[in-house]
Amino acid sequence: MQLRSPLARVRGLGAARAGTDEFITQRLTAIALIPLLLWFVGSIIHLARADYATVIEWIKTPWVTVALILLILVLFLHAHSGLREVLQDYVHHEIIKTIAMVAMKFFVITITVSSVLAVLRIALGG
Amino acid sequence: MATQQHKRPLSPHLQIYRPQLTSFMSITHRATGVFLSLGTLVLVYWLMAAATGPVAYQQAQTLLSSGIGLLLLFAWSFSLFYHLCNGIRHLFWDAGCGFEIKTVYFTGYLVLATTLLFTALAWALAFTVHGGV
Structure with missing residues (x-):
């Protein structure tokens, strides 16, 4: 028998409301990564065999600096x-899962x- | 299962099913995602080497253009294009489009073809324009 009200359960447990946020974050970052990664792969191909000075000069270009930082954050x-999501799906031991997720986040x-x-x-x- | 109390039918295990393009591509999407996450460490290393100085950067370049380095870079480029193309397929699904079985298979093969094309194109460009990586 449930002694807790539905509201108390919703507040304390599970993905009530907050789960959607994670879903949206994953999709938004995915959309943002399409142009960022195409640009980055193109640049890397362009920079293949380039010497140190050329690469440094490239990173120093203001819009490249901005794009690289955006790429890193979104990626x-x-x-x-x-x-x-993978840890949540495949690690079933509650304590190990928590430790793995916290360690992964810190890293x-x-x-x-x-x-x-x-x-x-x-x-x-x- | 011997300990099973009621003789309810169990759902068949994974190896019972005939492999399908759809399930294969779904698993591959996740596998490439995990593999690419490891690849981000190389990006971090490369940037930190560049920030450290010419010697460290040269060391990173030597490491990346070694046999194993090139093999890993190739695998990462393939995974990246796969995850990117299939990710776009997933975004269409999220928007509610493309659920017809025929469409699902068509976009599946389209993703595979595009992945191969992009990977080949990227490496062909790197080698023809610069004569190497």
């Missing part, structure tokens, strides 16, 4: 959302900040 948001945030900083160091440095 890791999308990767995080997908990897979380993704760390490398996101590291890569943005790398781009900024190149863009703003001497």
